Amino acid sequence: MGTGEPDQLLAGRWEFAGGAVRFVAALLGDALPDWAKWTVCALVAAAALWQGATWLLRRRRVGIR
Numbered sequence: 001m002g003t004g005e006p007d008q009l010l011a012g013r014w015e016f017a018g019g020a021v022r023f024v025a026a027l028l029g030d031a032l033p034d035w036a037k038w039t040v041c042a043l044v045a046a047a048a049l050w051q052g053a054t055w056l057l058r059r060r061r062v063g064i065r
Helices: 013-028 034-065
Strands: none
Touching: 013 034
């Protein structure tokens, strides 16, 4: 794996957005079996809940001080 320039981006904003749209389309379409869709959706939901909980806890700690 080579190294790049310090200010080099791996993907542009629109490439990331396009990848996200393709990911959601694969989840909603027939590209994946149902068990894979449920597994991926559960992992994404768990990650979102975890991030939301840590954000709320961090925000609450800052507000108390």
